[in-house]
Amino acid sequence: MKTPPEDHDLIRWLDGEMNAAERERFTSRLDADPALKAEADLMQRLSTDLRANLPAEMPVPFGDFFNSQIQVRIAQEELSENAGSTKQASWLDWFRLPGFATISTVVAAVIVAGVMILQQPPTAASVVLSTYAPSQGVQVSSYHSTDAHATVLMLTGLEDVPADRKIVGYHIERSETDQAVAATTLYGERGEVVLVVAKDARNQPRLLAAANSRG
Amino acid sequence: MPASTAPDPGEVPDSDLVKRCQAGDTRAFDVLVNRYRGRIYAMTYHMIQNETEAWDLAQEAFIKAWRALPRFKLDSSFYTWLYRIAHNVTYDYLRKKKIQGDGEFDDSRTEHKVAAGAEAVPRGDDSPDTQMKNAELGDRIREAIAQLSPDHRQVIVLREVEGMQYEEIAATIPCSLGTVMSRLFYARKKLQELLKDTYENAT
Known part of the structure; x- marks a missing residue:
């Protein structure tokens, strides 16, 4: 059904979509046509009541839960996407998370380093798949030393570390991610559990367990 | 870092937060959710007239926005872009449910179950x-x-x-x-x- 142009005029006037000349002409029509004036008044009243009773912003019930559910959904989707990639790479995603620095003091030294290393069996060389430094001023690079049978991390841009500061490193041989509980277990060279980490409801890393570190 | 140097999340422009989101920062997205959830929820609530469904649809809109963020080029305001996503999510839902206003009351949709504390009428x-x-x-x-x-x-x-x-x-x-x-x-x-x-x- 095609709307007559005069009806368009009425709502264009009501919604302030007319230019000055059009508005003047329509006002003259309103003055001369009581029926049109009554219709316009009723529509104007309706519009005012709609605006008063349909707030543009409403408090979201259980707002915190609303947010955390979104974070959980995002984390679950990322986990699903990562399931297709290499198993060893999955746990490294933790180090891309912006909240990693809050895990705990147990891994504080690792946070300072900003990286962890994954040795990919069966090759002898370590492979750094990903690095993350909480500070953008810190550049991370690495190389494998066959003599030391170790991967060396180079951190450029760090402030001086006091000589008596203990730096803790973990030798990670492999990792396993349990999708059901969204937890990743990191194993050392003797197959011992070194760390177990998970994401909390807000998608932040949470340390579930840690073995004694090697100082 | 001293707390005083960290900018109030409320002061960070949307465009900065969007860029951080595009780099994978879910905390930045959380700030955007906080900023706009009330407006998006109001729209879905007015369209659906059911609190639970409106809540779910608003959340779905934010999830879709997160997925689409890598392709968002900031050629409009974030809210305009987000609103269109939320609008499409809600309208598609309405169409799928084939809700038609043919003059008959549907009690399940007009029975407003508003949570305690929710404001449906302006103060x-x-x-x-x-x-x-x-x-x-x-x-x-x-x-x-x-x-x-x-x-x-x-x-x-x-x-x-x-x-x-x-x-x-x-x-x-x-x-x-x-x-x-x-x-x-x-x-x-x-x-x-x-x-x-x-x-x-x-x-």
């Missing part, structure tokens, strides 16, 4: 009697809107709640300007008809 300093009348009018208006077709409900929400100009409505739906005007006209006529008793009793 004011009116007397209790006036507040009660306003609340009744609000209920009647929401009942009437629930009886509109999705197309008519959509233009009413875009125009009266969001205050969009016709061209913005046409771009959001999308449709022609003529269609926007026709739908607005008939939606208002329908509401007038549905609220006739309310207005007659009030005068």
